[in-house]
Amino acid sequence: xxxxxxxxxxxxxxxxxxxxxxxxxxxxxxxxxxxxxxxxxxxxxxxxxxxxxxxxxxxxxxxxxxxxxxxxxxxxxxxxxxxxxxxxxxxxxxxxxxxxxxxxxxxxxxxxxxxxx
Amino acid sequence: xxxxxxxxxxxxxxxxxxxxxxxxxxxxxxxxxxxxxxxxxxxxxxxxxxxxxxxxxxxxxxxxxxxxxxxxxxxxxxxxxxxxxxxxxxxxxxxxxxxxxxxxxxxxxxxxxxxxx
Numbered sequence: 400x401x402x403x404x405x406x407x408x409x410x411x412x413x414x415x416x417x418x419x420x421x422x423x424x425x426x427x428x429x430x431x432x433x434x435x436x437x438x439x440x441x442x443x444x445x446x447x448x449x450x451x452x453x454x455x456x457x458x459x460x461x462x463x464x465x466x467x468x469x470x471x472x473x474x475x476x477x478x479x480x481x482x483x484x485x486x487x488x489x490x491x492x493x494x495x496x497x498x499x500x501x502x503x504x505x506x507x508x509x510x511x512x513x514x515x516x
Numbered sequence: 517x518x519x520x521x522x523x524x525x526x527x528x529x530x531x532x533x534x535x536x537x538x539x540x541x542x543x544x545x546x547x548x549x550x551x552x553x554x555x556x557x558x559x560x561x562x563x564x565x566x567x568x569x570x571x572x573x574x575x576x577x578x579x580x581x582x583x584x585x586x587x588x589x590x591x592x593x594x595x596x597x598x599x600x601x602x603x604x605x606x607x608x609x610x611x612x613x614x615x616x617x618x619x620x621x622x623x624x625x626x627x628x629x630x631x632x633x
Contacts, residue, residue, distance in 0.1 A: 405559075432620060441520070441605055441623025442560070455618045490559060496617065504550065505621060507560040 403508035419477045424493030436488040518543045522624035537591040539606030552605040
């Protein structure tokens with residue numbers, strides 16, 4: 400069990416550029432979450448996948464944001480036309496649902512810190 | 517809308533002291549509650565998860581309690597050590613909508629703990 404990994408760990412970009420982040424969940428975890436954390440705040444939910452299906456998106460996720468999880472394995476989060484307000488830590492978490500009605504702990508990756516200049 | 521509040525926002529204690537961190541939430545229909553630790557610039561490490569049907573969980577020097585009816589949880593740290601210095605985050609998940617599986621977490625802003633040698 401190697402844990403959740405995220406790449407890159409840091410990304411600096413200029414306003415207006417597109418960026419893409421990758422998350423590799425713990426193998427056999429069918430649930431994957433993206434959260435965003437700004438300085439001094441707790442993480443906020445962005446979107447949720449069960450296997451390859453994106454089942455919920457937060458209102459925080461504007462049209463410039465898109466997430467995918469092809470084949471129900473790794474996931475990508477793309478931000479188009481970045482703005483300075485997008486600067487934050489983007490966290491990925493995964494969990495599994497081995498039994499009906501029981502949810503496991505969400506395990507978080509190290510995050511990708513985005514700085515938009 | 518679920519809101520999570522953590523008190524105090526910051527706490528500084530001498531090494532060896534026992535301490536309590538507080539978390540409160542507005543919607544008592546939670547599914548579970550998790551306590552996380554976050555080191556500066558890092559991702560989240562899960563410490564304890566309490567299912568809604570449970571009242572407490574223990575792991576080493578950590579003990580978390582849950583009073584769902586009053587919307588409160590506490591994290592007790594015994595014999596604190598400088599290595600315990602970090603931000604501690606409380607997060608709750610609600611029961612998903614009928615037929616749903618999204619156990620997204622709602623976080624508090626955290627308590628910044630400093631344990632002085």
